[in-house]
Amino acid sequence: MATSVALSVAVFLIVLGSLGTASAELGAGVQKVEVKSTNGVPRLLLDGKPTVPVVFFYNTDIPGPESDRYLREQVALARDAGVHLYSLPLRCPRRPDGVTPNYEYGKGLLDKFLAVDPEALFLARVYPGPNWSWKEVREKTIPETEQARFADGSTPGLSIASEWFRKATNDDLADLVSHYEASDYGKRILAWHAGGPYHEMFLEDYRQKGPDYSDANRAAFRKWLRVRYETDTALRAAWDAPDVTLESALLPVFDPGRFPMRGKGRDALIQVFYDLPREQNWLDFSEFTSDVTADRITEWARIVKETSGGRKLSAFFYGYTVDLPGSLAGHYRLGRLLECPDVDLVASPYSYMGRFAGEPGGFMCPVDSVAAHGKLWFNEDDTRTSLVDLANLPEHFTLFDKRCADLHESVNVLERNFGSILAHRAGTWWMDLVSRGAFNHPDLWHMLRERKERYADVYRDPQPYRPEVAVLLDEDSKFCAKDDWDTNYWTMYRLRDESAKAGASVGCYTLADFLANIVPACKVYVFANAFRLSDEQIGAIRVRLDREQATAVWIYAPGYLGPHSVNAENVARLTGIRVEVADAALGSTGEGLLAGESWGAPLTVSPRLVVTDAAAQPLGRYRAGGQVSSAERQHGSHRSLLLGDMDPTASVLRRLFESAGCHLWVRGGEIVQTDGAFLMVHSGEGGVKPIFLPDGVAAEPIEAEVVGRSDGEVSVRFLPGDTVWFRLRGPDGGPR
Structure with missing residues (x-):
């Protein structure tokens, strides 16, 4: 879940930022950061050295002594576990004049990490462009035409299609990266994680209120239509609208029965697809929304590369293909990002569907396509552990009504999640979203230190993930679904989660990559x-x-x-x-x-x-x-x-x-991750459960209570919510 600044924090930022900070004594840091694919495995390289992509994110947007304490304690735990990569909201408010950037504020945040871990390196989450501290925002001089506008007249902020926003944000991002890269802190920053005007790159509240009807969005849509259709005749034929022109085309008319998006149930007849050509304007608008979002991202990626001299990575939230409902979400041009040489890291939270013990904890994206293109996917792991201190919890965080029941569930859910990123060659950042000690226990970090060694094995001998089953997702077909909620839920959410419980090795790719023969052969x-x-x-x-x-x-x-x-x-x-x-x-x-x-x-x-x-x-x-x-x-x-x-x-x-001849490792709905060298099994239920092995394969327990063995089968005792690990050996005694 991307962080946001509560309004109550604004005064705190101004005051603290105006104080300045003392620059830390910085060590050697890193000169060049790359993601390079070796034998189909994208590896994070720091000055040429492979580095396991495990990060600790702390939300420094929440002020106060308790937040500072939890930062110090958890950074110390990360440091002692051998984790030296960190992420944070690297804010850059303007000084009281509303014009001059206050870079010292962000440097003070970095100093807090460096004071505990002198080896700290950062994935800097930045928010370029107008914010509450800008003079134009304070004085309300930004043109109304540039504000996103819902049908009810409300505005969530600037429109991503606004050319005013585009120029201001591009300039601000270039200045921000240039300043830090020229400072001693530049060698501590590995990646620039940019986004805006909504950091997760979809319109805030679109699920509740529908499209952006701003003047800026309408003008950008007409520009897109001119490229797509070229002539009024072609547009009229496509839309079956004899009077429409490229200069007069409007955004689709608001449908009050459609928003907020919701499930309709069995009693209502659901029209799954747009009625074409009558509703071609909705399909076109949906494609346009994803295109303009991808345009912004690829432009920011280029700015990061040019401004850093190609020495640093670019990172973005995108590709929420499974979890975002609605054709107009803006997230269905992942293929463009994967083809862009300037994009290095792509990220999302892991799915908010099915997070707890016995559930899959799935990826939001076609994760295996990301790795196949040599990019590194990052799961944002903001697991609601049992450790979260609910006292004094900021009231604007409403997603913590359910947490892991206890430390055992917390550790094992995080283990399940690590098994997922390991198998699918992805990275993760553990995220203390509310700055209340979500990872403040040594048992979690002890587990992570051990599991990191499994990932180091992959980097030493890179082998790509080769599933027997490939689930294929088509970005273009998502534009065609008029039914926003139910179709997405039952054909995307549920299919992802049910396939994860089928017992086979399963990958997830785009249909485009299947057609391009990028997806490996599967059964x-x-x-x-x-x-x-x-x-x-x-x-x-x-x-x-x-x-x-x-x-x-x-x-x-x-x-x-x-x-x-x-x-x-x-x-x-x-x-x-x-x-x-x-x-x-x-x-x-x-x-x-x-x-x-x-x-x-x-x-x-x-x-x-x-x-x-x-x-x-x-x-x-x-x-x-x-x-x-x-x-x-x-x-x-x-x-x-x-x-x-x-x-x-x-x-x-x-x-x-x-x-079809696929091997089933389990048959009871447990969650399986395996790459042929390791096997992870997660179960919500306790008891003795069989794990089935392919012919000639032996399983050596890394962490599992084996209570019996027979030909091709291992019996394992599970506590409720357990995650167990095995090392797999082939007939020759070596890694399978």
Whole structure:
């Protein structure tokens, strides 16, 4: 969760900033920082030395003696555990004149870390551009046209599309980086983590209030349309609007029934996709919003590189592909960032869905595509541990109503999270979001010191993650979904979390990377939301699946939004299985391979696809009407399985994965992470549980209570919420 400054902190910043700070005696620091991919593993290099990407973030935005105490105590614990990378909000308020930057304030914050850990190095989270301390903000001289504006007339701040914001922010970022890089503190800063006007790079409150209807956004949208369509004739044809012009096009009309975004339940018929061409303006606006957001990020990345002489990294929050609902979220151009040579680090909090014991703690993004492009993903781990001191908690933090129950759950949840970043070759920062001691216990840091050694092993002998199952997410198809909440929840959130509980090794990539042959060969490909595909994409998908003789699992309405029409024929071209549309309630009962299973979202949707292909083997039927909802057949040289329902359970996926030859390490819904050299298993329930090993593989416990062994099976005793670790050995006794 990105930090924000409470209004009550403003006076504190002005006063403290005006006092100045004494510069610390700084050591050698680092001259050049890089992320370089070695054998498919992105490695953080400090002056050429591989360094495990583990960071401690402390929220210095919350003032007071308790905050200072928790900073000192936790930085000391990090230091003693061998962690010397830190992050913080490196604020730069203006001095009382509202014009002169007060760099001394930020240097004073860095000094607090350096006083405890003289080896401290920093990922500096910065907020360039206008803030409360700027003269223009105080005197309210920023033009109203540049303010983001909701349909109800309220404003959350500046519009990201504003050219005024763009210039002010670009100049401020360049000045900020230039100043610090020229100072003694420059060699302590590894990366510049920039963002704005909302640091997580999506419009604040868009889920509640909808789009930005500002003059600045309208002007930028029209500019985007001119590039996309070039002529009024082309725009009119696309929008089916005979009177629209490139100069007069408006932002989509506010739909009061759509916001705030929410689930609709079974009683309402949900229109899943935009009605094209009638609602093409919404689809275009959604693409524009992601494009302008990516434009800002790539521009800031270039500024960081140019201003630092290419010696420092750029970092950004982006790629919340799974967790952000709505086509207009602005986060669906991750592919552009991954292709940008100036972008190094991409980050998000780990999912707020399923964080506690026994749950997956999933990534928000297609994390394995990030590594495949040589970029380093960072999970922001703001776990609500049992250690958080709820006394005097700032009242504007409302997400701490539930915490880990005790120290045991806290440690094991953090272990589960570390297993995730280790397998997927990502980084993490432990984040004390509310500055109240979330990580203030030596047991947490003892665990981290030990697990860091596993990551050091990966850096010494880099081997890429090679899952047997790839879940594929399509950014372009997210623009097509008119239904903001339910479709995203059941085809993205739930699919990610249920696949994590299926027992196989699972990766997550973009569909674009599958088409570009960047995704490694897998036994199973799960097409989560491949709703809108071109003729070329359909052909390329079939060619690759045939070449690998793989199994394709298609979710809900694959290919339904074809290149020239919207109909069920497109689904058959892609999957080889003929279907027709029969709108009604979802919810399926299995048969054949899936006999005894029950799955499906509690929704009534349009379109709902039913299988009519007599040559396909039924796998399930809708409970409402009895038509075939799911089926399989051979399609060319690959196996095609169509699940017309949303929300296949872990049990359904487990059967499908196993039928395709995937190894299942567990069968009870436990969370598994493995790269072939280590195995991590996390369980919410206690008891003795079996772990199943592939032929010829031995498992040596790193931290696990083994109570029995038999051929290909290890029995392990779990306490509720336990995370266990094994080192895997192949038939030759070496790493598998």
